Amino acid sequence: MAFPLHIQNVDEDLAQELMEHYTGELTGFVRVGPSGYFLPHKYKEQAKDIYNMPIRSDDTFVVTYPRSGTTWTQELIWLLKNNLDFDTAKKTPLGNRFPYLEFSVLVHPVYEKFMIEENKESPARLSSVQAALLPSAQKAANIPSPRFIKSHLPLSLLPPGLLDTAKVVYVARDPRDAAVSHYHLSRLYRIQGAPKDFKTYWNYLIRGLHHFAPILDHIKEAWKLREHPNLLFIFYEDLSKDLPATIRRVAKFLGKQLTKDQILKLCDHLSFNNFKDNSAVNEMLLGKIDFLVKGEAPFIRKGKVGGWRDYFDAEMMEQADRWLLQNLADSDLRFPSWDLSYKTPSKGINAINVEYIRAKQGRD
The missing domain is CATH 3.40.50.300 (P-loop containing nucleotide triphosphate hydrolases)
Incomplete structure (x- = not known):
């Protein structure tokens, strides 16, 4: 069957920026499907065959x-x-x-x-x-x-x-x-x-x-x-x-x-x-x-x-909490080791989402 998901090349300027760091890639990158899964450009050659693999x-x-x-x-x-x-x-x-x-x-x-x-x-x-x-x-x-x-x-x-x-x-x-x-x-x-x-x-x-x-x-x-x-x-x-x-x-x-x-x-x-x-x-x-x-x-x-x-400063800890809360607010997924880095929601975070996640974890 045809590969059902859209594959889009990452913008050339962004790809060039990323390749300065991700030095193993020399052509570019793609994003795949509604989630925009990020993969090397070469994935385009194999996507259909992987999807149809017996x-x-x-x-x-x-x-x-x-x-x-x-x-x-x-x-x-x-x-x-x-x-x-x-x-x-x-x-x-x-x-x-x-x-x-x-x-x-x-x-x-x-x-x-x-x-x-x-x-x-x-x-x-x-x-x-x-x-x-x-x-x-x-x-x-x-x-x-x-x-x-x-x-x-x-x-x-x-x-x-x-x-x-x-x-x-x-x-x-x-x-x-x-x-x-x-x-x-x-x-x-x-x-x-x-x-x-x-x-x-x-x-x-x-x-x-x-x-x-x-x-x-x-x-x-x-x-x-x-x-x-x-x-x-x-x-x-x-x-x-x-x-x-x-x-x-x-x-x-x-x-x-x-x-x-x-x-x-x-x-x-x-x-x-x-x-x-x-x-x-x-x-x-x-x-x-x-x-x-x-x-x-x-x-x-x-x-x-x-x-x-050992790698996150205070700003990154709060940023990570915000990112987790926003992306898991629609899910009952929880990680066994997850403990919010702060007690009070920061500006810009939906307090309802915070309480929702904490409730799901038995932390409310």
């Missing part, structure tokens, strides 16, 4: 806004579906076991050539790079069943029959923490790039001007579908606060039964200290070539809930 009944998808617990959840799901095969998990890069669907959309053709050239002397790495760079639908078609697929695209840009056919685990995270983590990742990757200061990045993000944004629309799409039997909606904060309980939830959703001992082994494997030192998780296609910026934070960084407070 879904298999034994597929398992992890869908998130970037840096929302994606990798953590991928590893958990793969182990649950593969009878806790820790040995294979430790030996095989997660990207090979659980491929990133639209990775090629993010890699400009100029950088594609660099990646292939830099890896040509290592057949194994070259093969992995070439597989990762395949157009999304072709990549998915090449994965043997049962497939495990990661995507940062919102549900509205994925195949419309996805939830009626396959299992989807959606993970959401406090947007402020996700923003800090995505900022560091973008600065780490030369194929993305980010402003030198977080405040500039944040002001672009809340305008929906970063890959896969607007983040709240992304999350609200999944939240509205959380009762669908093939969708499990979980929060990053729950993974962090009570990993055993979240493991049980995911296992039940996937039809798996675990003993107490198996849950303990999973918790140990997935504990943050072990996870950040796991080479199969941290082995990145770009890690052995000159595409990682030296001195930037590693791929697995801190995983801290509420760490955003």
